[in-house]
Amino acid sequence: MMLHKDVESVLLSQEKLEKIVKSLAKQIEKDYNDKEFMMVGLLKGSVAFMADLMKRVNLDFSIDFMVASSYGSGTESSGRVKIVSDLTLPVQGKDVLVVEDIIDSGNTLNFVMNYLMTKGANSVKVCTLCDKPSRRKVPLVPDYCGAEIPDEFIVGYGLDYAEKYRNLPYIGILKRSVYE
Protein backbone atom coordinates (compact mmCIF):
# COMPACT_ATOMS: atom_id res chain seq x y z
CA MET A 1 0.00 0.00 0.00
CA MET A 2 1.18 3.54 -0.82
CA LEU A 3 2.08 5.61 2.22
CA HIS A 4 0.70 9.17 2.33
CA LYS A 5 3.51 11.62 1.51
CA ASP A 6 3.11 13.39 4.90
CA VAL A 7 3.43 10.16 6.90
CA GLU A 8 6.87 9.21 8.27
CA SER A 9 6.05 5.57 9.07
CA VAL A 10 3.17 3.26 9.89
CA LEU A 11 2.62 2.73 13.61
CA LEU A 12 -0.48 0.49 13.46
CA SER A 13 -1.25 -1.28 10.20
CA GLN A 14 -4.76 -2.22 9.08
CA GLU A 15 -4.09 -5.83 10.13
CA LYS A 16 -2.85 -4.77 13.56
CA LEU A 17 -5.84 -2.45 14.05
CA GLU A 18 -8.21 -5.30 13.28
CA LYS A 19 -6.53 -7.53 15.87
CA ILE A 20 -6.66 -4.77 18.50
CA VAL A 21 -10.36 -4.11 17.86
CA LYS A 22 -11.23 -7.82 18.13
CA SER A 23 -9.36 -8.18 21.40
CA LEU A 24 -10.95 -5.07 22.95
CA ALA A 25 -14.42 -6.21 21.84
CA LYS A 26 -13.90 -9.58 23.60
CA GLN A 27 -12.97 -7.88 26.87
CA ILE A 28 -15.98 -5.54 26.63
CA GLU A 29 -18.34 -8.46 25.92
CA LYS A 30 -17.12 -10.24 29.02
CA ASP A 31 -17.43 -7.19 31.31
CA TYR A 32 -20.74 -5.75 30.03
CA ASN A 33 -22.53 -9.05 29.52
CA ASP A 34 -25.22 -8.38 32.18
CA LYS A 35 -25.32 -4.57 31.96
CA GLU A 36 -27.64 -2.12 30.26
CA PHE A 37 -24.93 -0.08 28.70
CA MET A 38 -24.33 2.68 26.24
CA MET A 39 -21.32 3.28 24.03
CA VAL A 40 -20.50 6.98 23.68
CA GLY A 41 -18.09 7.95 20.93
CA LEU A 42 -16.22 11.24 21.07
CA LEU A 43 -16.34 12.76 17.62
CA LYS A 44 -14.71 13.18 15.33
CA GLY A 45 -11.61 11.19 16.20
CA SER A 46 -13.39 8.02 17.34
CA VAL A 47 -15.45 7.60 14.17
CA ALA A 48 -13.46 4.79 12.51
CA PHE A 49 -12.63 2.98 15.74
CA MET A 50 -16.18 3.14 17.10
CA ALA A 51 -17.66 1.92 13.81
CA ASP A 52 -15.37 -1.13 13.82
CA LEU A 53 -15.57 -1.81 17.56
CA MET A 54 -19.37 -1.73 17.89
CA LYS A 55 -19.76 -4.31 15.13
CA ARG A 56 -17.54 -6.73 17.06
CA VAL A 57 -19.36 -6.46 20.40
CA ASN A 58 -22.07 -9.08 20.37
CA LEU A 59 -24.37 -7.64 23.08
CA ASP A 60 -27.43 -5.37 23.20
CA PHE A 61 -26.49 -1.73 23.76
CA SER A 62 -27.28 1.78 22.60
CA ILE A 63 -24.84 4.20 21.01
CA ASP A 64 -24.54 7.93 21.17
CA PHE A 65 -21.96 10.62 20.38
CA MET A 66 -20.54 13.79 21.80
CA VAL A 67 -18.29 16.40 20.27
CA ALA A 68 -15.75 17.83 22.72
CA SER A 69 -12.91 19.94 21.49
CA SER A 70 -9.71 21.32 22.95
CA TYR A 71 -7.17 21.25 20.13
CA GLY A 72 -8.23 23.77 17.51
CA SER A 73 -5.84 23.23 14.63
CA GLY A 74 -2.56 22.63 16.55
CA THR A 75 -0.75 19.66 18.11
CA GLU A 76 -1.02 20.87 21.74
CA SER A 77 -4.16 20.69 23.88
CA SER A 78 -5.37 24.13 24.93
CA GLY A 79 -6.57 22.62 28.22
CA ARG A 80 -9.95 24.29 27.77
CA VAL A 81 -12.44 21.62 26.84
CA LYS A 82 -15.75 22.62 25.28
CA ILE A 83 -18.77 20.45 24.63
CA VAL A 84 -19.64 21.41 21.10
CA SER A 85 -22.43 18.86 20.72
CA ASP A 86 -24.14 16.92 23.51
CA LEU A 87 -25.66 13.43 23.78
CA THR A 88 -29.11 12.77 22.37
CA LEU A 89 -30.01 9.97 24.85
CA PRO A 90 -30.34 10.19 28.65
CA VAL A 91 -27.44 8.64 30.61
CA GLN A 92 -29.18 8.62 34.00
CA GLY A 93 -28.59 5.20 35.59
CA LYS A 94 -26.71 3.86 32.56
CA ASP A 95 -23.32 2.18 32.46
CA VAL A 96 -21.46 4.31 29.97
CA LEU A 97 -18.43 3.21 27.97
CA VAL A 98 -16.71 6.18 26.38
CA VAL A 99 -14.89 5.34 23.16
CA GLU A 100 -11.85 7.48 22.29
CA ASP A 101 -9.23 7.40 19.58
CA ILE A 102 -6.44 8.72 21.79
CA ILE A 103 -5.65 9.93 25.30
CA ASP A 104 -2.89 12.53 25.31
CA SER A 105 -2.96 15.19 28.07
CA GLY A 106 -6.13 13.55 29.46
CA ASN A 107 -7.94 16.91 29.49
CA THR A 108 -10.74 15.86 27.14
CA LEU A 109 -11.63 12.62 28.91
CA ASN A 110 -11.23 14.06 32.38
CA PHE A 111 -13.80 16.69 31.50
CA VAL A 112 -16.17 14.32 29.69
CA MET A 113 -16.09 11.65 32.43
CA ASN A 114 -16.93 14.22 35.11
CA TYR A 115 -19.68 15.60 32.92
CA LEU A 116 -21.24 12.15 32.43
CA MET A 117 -21.11 11.40 36.16
CA THR A 118 -22.86 14.71 36.97
CA LYS A 119 -25.53 13.71 34.42
CA GLY A 120 -26.24 10.67 36.62
CA ALA A 121 -24.48 7.81 34.82
CA ASN A 122 -24.22 4.70 36.99
CA SER A 123 -20.65 4.09 35.85
CA VAL A 124 -18.29 5.64 33.32
CA LYS A 125 -15.45 3.64 31.80
CA VAL A 126 -13.09 4.40 28.96
CA CYS A 127 -12.00 2.39 25.94
CA THR A 128 -9.24 4.09 24.00
CA LEU A 129 -7.52 2.86 20.89
CA CYS A 130 -4.24 4.67 21.63
CA ASP A 131 -2.71 6.01 24.81
CA LYS A 132 0.24 8.42 25.10
CA PRO A 133 0.84 8.15 28.88
CA SER A 134 4.08 10.18 28.72
CA ARG A 135 2.05 13.32 27.87
CA ARG A 136 -0.47 13.17 30.69
CA LYS A 137 -1.36 16.44 32.46
CA VAL A 138 -4.20 15.00 34.57
CA PRO A 139 -4.10 11.47 36.04
CA LEU A 140 -6.21 9.14 33.95
CA VAL A 141 -5.85 5.41 33.30
CA PRO A 142 -8.07 3.88 30.59
CA ASP A 143 -10.09 0.77 31.45
CA TYR A 144 -9.46 -0.67 27.97
CA CYS A 145 -6.49 0.34 25.83
CA GLY A 146 -5.55 -0.83 22.34
CA ALA A 147 -1.96 0.37 22.22
CA GLU A 148 0.44 2.51 24.23
CA ILE A 149 2.26 4.76 21.83
CA PRO A 150 5.38 6.95 21.97
CA ASP A 151 5.29 10.75 22.11
CA GLU A 152 4.76 11.33 18.39
CA PHE A 153 1.89 13.05 16.62
CA ILE A 154 -0.14 10.36 14.89
CA VAL A 155 -2.79 10.52 12.19
CA GLY A 156 -5.18 8.21 10.36
CA TYR A 157 -8.09 5.87 11.23
CA GLY A 158 -10.06 8.89 12.51
CA LEU A 159 -7.12 10.88 13.91
CA ASP A 160 -6.40 14.22 12.29
CA TYR A 161 -3.94 17.02 12.06
CA ALA A 162 -5.81 20.24 11.19
CA GLU A 163 -8.78 18.10 10.04
CA LYS A 164 -6.72 16.10 7.52
CA TYR A 165 -5.70 12.44 7.29
CA ARG A 166 -8.75 10.98 9.14
CA ASN A 167 -9.47 8.75 6.16
CA LEU A 168 -6.14 6.89 6.14
CA PRO A 169 -6.85 3.19 6.82
CA TYR A 170 -3.79 2.84 9.10
CA ILE A 171 -2.30 4.93 11.93
CA GLY A 172 0.93 6.64 10.97
CA ILE A 173 3.43 9.05 12.49
CA LEU A 174 3.07 12.50 10.92
CA LYS A 175 6.25 14.02 9.51
CA ARG A 176 7.44 16.82 11.78
CA SER A 177 7.96 19.08 8.77
CA VAL A 178 4.18 19.20 8.36
CA TYR A 179 3.63 21.01 11.66
CA GLU A 180 6.98 22.45 12.77
Ligand SMILES: O=P(O)(O)OC[C@H]1O[C@H](OP(=O)(O)OP(=O)(O)O)[C@H](O)[C@@H]1O
Ligand atom coordinates in the same frame (compact mmCIF):
# COMPACT_ATOMS: atom_id res chain seq x y z
O1 LIG B 1 -6.07 13.83 26.01
P1 LIG B 1 -6.22 15.10 25.20
O2 LIG B 1 -4.96 15.94 25.26
O3 LIG B 1 -7.42 15.89 25.55
O4 LIG B 1 -6.29 14.68 23.66
C1 LIG B 1 -7.12 13.71 23.13
C2 LIG B 1 -8.30 14.28 22.41
O5 LIG B 1 -7.89 15.19 21.39
C3 LIG B 1 -8.38 14.79 20.13
O6 LIG B 1 -9.61 15.42 19.84
P2 LIG B 1 -9.78 16.83 19.12
O7 LIG B 1 -10.07 17.87 20.16
O8 LIG B 1 -8.59 17.07 18.24
O9 LIG B 1 -11.08 16.62 18.26
P3 LIG B 1 -11.31 15.53 17.09
O10 LIG B 1 -11.69 14.24 17.77
O11 LIG B 1 -12.42 16.10 16.28
O12 LIG B 1 -10.03 15.42 16.30
C4 LIG B 1 -8.58 13.31 20.28
O13 LIG B 1 -9.52 12.82 19.37
C5 LIG B 1 -9.04 13.17 21.70
O14 LIG B 1 -10.42 13.38 21.84
Ligand code: HPA
Ligand atom coordinates in the same frame (compact mmCIF):
# COMPACT_ATOMS: atom_id res chain seq x y z
O1 HPA C 1 -1.21 12.33 18.29
C1 HPA C 1 -2.34 12.83 18.07
N1 HPA C 1 -2.91 12.80 16.82
C2 HPA C 1 -4.12 13.35 16.56
N2 HPA C 1 -4.86 13.96 17.47
C3 HPA C 1 -4.36 14.02 18.73
N3 HPA C 1 -4.91 14.56 19.82
C4 HPA C 1 -4.06 14.36 20.81
N4 HPA C 1 -2.96 13.70 20.38
C5 HPA C 1 -3.13 13.46 19.08
Ligand SMILES: [Mg+2]
Ligand atom coordinates in the same frame (compact mmCIF):
# COMPACT_ATOMS: atom_id res chain seq x y z
MG1 LIG D 1 -8.25 16.39 16.48
